[in-house]
Amino acid sequence: MLPTNQPPPRRTQPQPLPRRGLNPVLCCIIALVLLGLLVGLAVLITYLTLRPKRLVYTVEAASVQDFAIANDDHISAKFNYVIKSYNPEKHVTVRYHSMHISTAHHNQSVAHKVISPFKQRPKNETRIQTQLVSHNVALSKFNAKDLRGEKSKGTIEMEVFVTARVSYKTWIFRSRRRTLKAACRPIMINVTSGSLDGFQRVLCRTRL
Ligand SMILES: *[C@@H]1O[C@H](CO)[C@@H](O)[C@H](O)[C@H]1NC(C)=O
Ligand SMILES: *[C@@H]1O[C@H](CO)[C@@H](O)[C@H](O)[C@H]1NC(C)=O
Ligand SMILES: *[C@@H]1O[C@H](CO)[C@@H](O)[C@H](O)[C@H]1NC(C)=O
16 A cells, blocks of 8 residues: 655756757867867967077187197187177077087097077177186098198187077967077188187088
């Protein structure tokens, strides 16, 4: 026998049926396509605004002190360079995360130095004044002979290489880090006086 005071079964409201035509799978696909378009647009804007002009590098001054090549073909010298870096962009700030400068004779590096990180605002010109010291560095037989010959004539021919990790920033977009390379040659240095007499500024070839 049924209990008499059982409450009547509660009437459940009929669940509203999902509206036809709004297929969740379709929704997802449309959302993904829209998202893809937005990401594509962002990448395009980033590419257009961050496509870098060449940074301009020049060697403005170069001199050498205590230049000597020992009988065993080892070089000792102090190379002084003033390198100018120019950012020609109007809206792009360049951040140098690291910079490495080396000097070489016929591609044989004889001294190098690491420069601390810095930031270069639009249209900024930064002068990097640095001394690279060779302390008893072994030279190839050919280069030792060649440098002795150049020294006796009063002018040595060197090269300066700059390697840097840089990123660009414009508005809110920042580029990934890229490697900048600048090669400056020939750097003709008056070895008789340590002065800047006769020095011609050198425009470097840059690659990013
Ligand atoms: C130095 O290296 C560059 C590039 O690798 C080359 O073009 C050039 O001829 C080399 N110079 C000398 C003197 O070996
Ligand atoms: C370039 O920027 C550096 C460091 O931010 C600053 O010391 C220098 O004066 C600036 N040069 C010019 C020409 O604005
Ligand atoms: C090197 O400097 C000396 C002294 O300043 C000068 O007399 C000489 O002409 C210079 N040599 C070259 C090749 O410029």
